[in-house]
Amino acid sequence: MRSPAVQLGGQWWLVGTAGAVRADDPDFVAALDALATAAAAADRAVADLRPRTVTPPWPGGRR
Numbered sequence: 001m002r003s004p005a006v007q008l009g010g011q012w013w014l015v016g017t018a019g020a021v022r023a024d025d026p027d028f029v030a031a032l033d034a035l036a037t038a039a040a041a042a043d044r045a046v047a048d049l050r051p052r053t054v055t056p057p058w059p060g061g062r063r
Helices: 026-049
Strands: 005-008 011-016 019-022
Touching: 005 026, 011 026
Parallel strands: none
Antiparallel strands: 005 011, 011 019
């Protein structure tokens, strides 16, 4: 996921072509924290869906 918000040194920053601004609003920071937690959980769920092996589970490799 790409976002103009990045977390550096425990603080959220909004980054644009003109520079960066630290996010100070507690409600906004809480929303960014929740989004980051949800994105990490989604990444883990997708990784769990991927096959763990490329070897076919049946003998001979064909059905």
